[in-house]
Amino acid sequence: MRFLALIVLLGIVTVTSAQDASRDALGRFIATHRKAPGTYGPVDQPWADATWTWRALRCADLVGKEPGKLHGDLRAAIRALPAGASWSRRATRARLLRLVGIDPGPPPNEPPFLSATSWVGSPPLSELEALVEMQRLGGMTPVRSVLEQVLNLWRARDGGWRWPATLKETFAHVKAGTDFTKLPTPPEAPSTAGAIASAVRCHLHAGIEIRDPNRAVLRLHALRRVNGGYRQGTPGHDVTGLWATYDALRALRDLGTLPMNSALTASWVAGHRHRSGGFAHTPEEPATLEATWLALECLNMLGHGLPKMPAHPLEGRWPDADDPGGLRLFQAVIQMGPDPATSVALAHRIGADLLLIKTLQNTEPALAARAQAVARGFARPLAIGCAREEHRRAWGVEGLGYATHCSDVVFGIDHDLADRGWHVGFGALVDAWSKDRSSGALAFSASHLHRELLAPAYEHSARRGGYDALMAGWAFAPGGDVVRENPWLERWIARLPVVGNHDAHADPFHxxxxxxxxxxxxxxxxxxxAAFRDAVHKGRVVAVTHGDDGLTAWGHPHWTARVRRERTTWDVGRSADPLPAPIAIPLDQDTHGEMPALRSGLGLVVRAAARLGDDALPAEVLVYIDGSKDPSPLQLAPPRHAGPPVLWLPLPHLKPGDHEVRIEAYGRTTTQRLRWGEPVRAVTAAPVVTTPAPPRELGFSSIEEIPFVRHTSLTPNDFQGSVEITCGRADVIIGSGPGGRIRVDISGGRELEWLRLHVDGDDQPLSLTSLDGGERTILLPIPKQTAARTVHRITIRTSLDGWVQRPSTSDLKLRSVSWEVR
Known part of the structure; x- marks a missing residue:
């Protein structure tokens, strides 16, 4: 008996020791993510984040280690963690604050609704769940009638929930830029584990009864695989993994039932344990905090604790770096445009070596050829290529969702792309790239909203070919860090290259x-x-994000470490002042197409800013050539369209060669060394620019008037008989005739201190003070020097010159601009 008792005791001690060792290994893994003073973030980044901190503390809580007493610095640090833009990120931060005993604040007072179309794709039901959860945590009851209608629209015939519109129907709205005006037609498609879990949780949060819950239970049981894991549930786009298993288990729990053979499922989850002490999504990957959190949540729902370390844990790691030695560090600017001259000058300013220029009219090769000519005017070499934003193109999976702006393509100047359309299934999109890829094109992902839709596509790309890289950029996320805003992307870093983009749709200068x-x-x-394409294929690219809390470098650890070491060689051009410094572009025989007003000799184009979105006018800029004491007089280019009011000057006595140009504007000085080639010959015909003739009256009631209005926040939906001047400046192009004047009708503006109007850049603008907020008509004479023109530019400024900040509120409206015969 004593012998048997001793064996039992030794067994208990052995099990306890194994459990302690397993818990310690987990603790060491989580500690690799720790930042001072106790918050958490990605291992190789300098910042902490609410999502990573929540997952780390939740993991500790799930294995019986409470967060413990929070000292003041840690409590303040947790409270200061940014919330993010999506409802999911904000809900995660609210959970974190409640976990450590901090009030998350008032809930969002928003209707529980998801839009059916979006320029970045279909929003997942998890976003609706996050909004409803935040409202419940804040003591607010969601609007049940609205929520119930939305959830009913997402209900699938198999008893679960799925995306409510067909891709074909959705794409018609994406292509036209319109919204649904009636309920979309539900596709004949099955439901998914993630959508079911989010829909069930929405019902519970709002206290809405689930109709026929047994059908949802049966659908979840059908998603279980023989190994115990759960699959996502979409034919042709399916995947079994920790996310799908987590969603299925929580949905079953919320529906009040148990999974079949929970021991087998627990064993399957435990099989994801990694030798580092954490868990990994797949045997090929290293452990991540996300996979560790998901695995522990699954084990907790199954009634199992942290298992002991297996005898043969997973050993996945990052792929080896392909470094043959002798490689130099270069910088590429992706998607700057559509102004080639400004884009080239700005690329030089930030030290770029490769400019991949874009338009929104699919004319990149012609634009790149112009950029090559401009680049010859700068001493530092700059290679030119093309980038096309595949906006209003879509791929998706019926019943799950769609992605529009699904990809951006990089290609050489001697190649153009095949026609684009919409594709059911990621494989169809990959097939559509085949012709372009045979000519050396690269395809980058540009959608990150819908994890359940996109994750299988990214896994496909990492394993068998698909996207060549993930694209990060400020247009996709606040601050430009797509991975931080979408933490589920972290597992593909280093398995897929990451590139950044500049995404200048309109005027790259501002x-x-x-x-x-x-x-x-x-x-x-x-x-x-070609060298850039090779670097992408071999994983030798790094996307850098400059944030308030340090430099983020996404890519293979081998290359991100080198980027940080060599920062002084590439981190140029940034300034704490958001106002751009002036730039200049030389005009000669090869580049005079950038300024058709230059008919002979040499010239210079100048860009300078009074404020963001507000180009300086001629009298506000001084230009000195080769150290001259007197400034050269600038001219405002004749208005061809509603683009930026370009300044320029002819230089009839300048000789070809290198010259120094100094520009002063609003306290900012730029000195450039520029190179001029052969002068423009007088017999050279100026390039013909085909633009619609401007009308003599603009009433701001039709989309056809857009080409004649320059307004940084203008969209087609803004035209309702007036234009709200909220950006500090608007430029309007108007046709004219002999013997007349400009009539401007405005209303509002009571809180604005100044209103200034310029005609053709006249340096003696009409100034008004103390607007009374009512309607007012202003009559503007035409300057003598532009009286013979048949097209005029009216510039409206709504604040003092040099005032950088935009008005916080404005009721000023531009009601009409017209030519009035005296």
Whole structure:
């Protein structure tokens, strides 16, 4: 008996020791994510984040280690963690605050609703769940009638929930830029584990009874595989993994039932244990905090604790770096445009080696050829290629969702892309790239909203070919860090390359301070499109995000470490001042197409800013050539369209060669060394620019008037008989005739201190003070120097010159601009 008792005691001690060892290994893994003073973030990044901190503390809580007493610094640090933009990120932060005893604040007072179309794809039901959860945590009852209608629209015939619109129907709205005006037609498609889990939780949070819950239970049981794991549930786009298993288990729990053979499922989850002490999504991957949190949540719902370390844990790791030695660090600027001259000058300012320029009219090769000519005017070499934003193209899976803006493609100047459309299934999209890829094109992902839809596509890309890289950029996420805003992307870092984009849709001059939040660095022997393509294929690219809490570098650890070491060689052009410094572009025989007003000799184009979104006018800028004491007089280019009011000057006595140009504007000085080639010959015909003739009256009631209005926040939906001037400036192009004047009708503006109007850049603008907020008509004479023109530019400024900040509120409306005969 004593012998048997001793064996039992030794067994207990052995099990306890094994459990302690397993718990200690888990603790060491989680500690690798720790940041001072006790918050958590990605291992190789300098910042902490609410999502990573929540997962770390929740893991400790699940294995019986409470967060413990929080000292003041840690409590303040947790409270200061950013919430993020999505409802999911904000809900995670609210959970974290409640976990450590901090009030998350008032709930969002928003209707529980999801839009059916979005320029970044279909929003997942998890976003609706997060909104409803935040309202419940804050003591608010969601609007049940609205929520119930939304959830009923998502209900599938198999008893679960899925995306409510067909891809074909959705794409018609994506292509036209319109919204659904009636309920979409539900597709004949099965439901998914994630959508079921989110829908069930929404019902519970709002206290809405689930109709026929047994059908949802049966659907979840059908998603279980023989190994105990659960699959996502979409034919042709399916995946078994920790996320799908977590969603299925929580849905079953919320429905008040148990999974079949929970021991087998627990064994399957435990099989994801990694030798580092954490858990990994797949045997090929290293452990991540996300996979560890998901596994522990699954084991907890199954009634199992943390298992002991297996005899043969997973040993996945990052792929080896392909470093042959002798590679140099280069910088690529992706998606700057559509102004080639400004784009080239800005690329030089930030030290770029490769400019991949874009338009929104699918004319990139022609634009790139113009950019090559401009680039010859700068001493530092700059290679030019093309980038196309595949906006209003979509792929998706019926019943699960769709992604629009699904990809951005990089290609050489001597190639153009095949026609685009919509594709049911990621494989169809990959097939559509085949012709372009045979010519050397690269395809980058540009959608990150819908994890359940996109994760299988990214896994497909990491394993068998698909996307060539993930794209990060400020347009996709606040601050430009797509991975931070979408933490589920972290598992593909280093398995897929990551590139950044500048994404300047309109005027890159005023967008640079936004686009420069992200950079694309690559390692190669030379800087050109072919070398960049090779660097992407071999994982030698790094996406850098400049944030308030440090530099984030996403990519393979081997290359991110080198990027940090060599920061002084590439981190140029940034400034704490968001106002762009002036730039200049030389005009000669090869580049005079950028300024058709230059008919002979040499010239210079100048861009300078009074404020963000507000180009300086001629009298506000001084230009000195080769150290001259007197400034050269600038001219405002004749308005061809409603683009930026370009300044320029002819230089009839300048000789070809290198010259120094100094520009002063609003306290900012730029000195550039520029190179001029052969002068423009007088017999050279100026390029013909085909633009619609401006009308003599604009009433702001039709989308056809957009080409004649320059307004940084303008969209087609803004046209309702007036234009709200909220950006500090608007430019309007108007036709004219002999012997007349400009009539401007405005209303509002009571809180604005100044209103100034310029005609054709006249340096003696009409100024008004103390607007009374009512309607007012202003009559503007035409300056003598532009009286013979048949097209005029009216510039409206709504604040003092040099005032950088935009008005917080404005009721000023531009009601009409017209030519009035005296």
């Amino acid at each position: 967008w640079l301070h936004q686009g420069l939040r992200t950079r694309t660095l690559f390692f190669a022997r030379s800087a050109n499109v």
